[in-house]
Amino acid sequence: MILGLLALAIVVGGIVIAVFGWDRCRAARTSDMSPTDEIFIDPASGRRMRVWYDAKTGQRDYRPD
Numbered sequence: 001m002i003l004g005l006l007a008l009a010i011v012v013g014g015i016v017i018a019v020f021g022w023d024r025c026r027a028a029r030t031s032d033m034s035p036t037d038e039i040f041i042d043p044a045s046g047r048r049m050r051v052w053y054d055a056k057t058g059q060r061d062y063r064p065d
Helices: 002-019 022-030
Strands: 034-041 048-053 060-064
Touching: none
Parallel strands: none
Antiparallel strands: 034 048, 048 060
């Protein structure tokens, strides 16, 4: 009985982690993103956005400024 509940809790926890994108959250915490001088107006939302860049991976991210 207790082992069954423990197994169920582990499975449910795994599903919750997968749904919320564990890898994406982990990458955001460990990345070395820094803001650049690039700023633009997002045509879809009309918001001012700044480009953030990770020199190690070459990844670019667009965040509200």
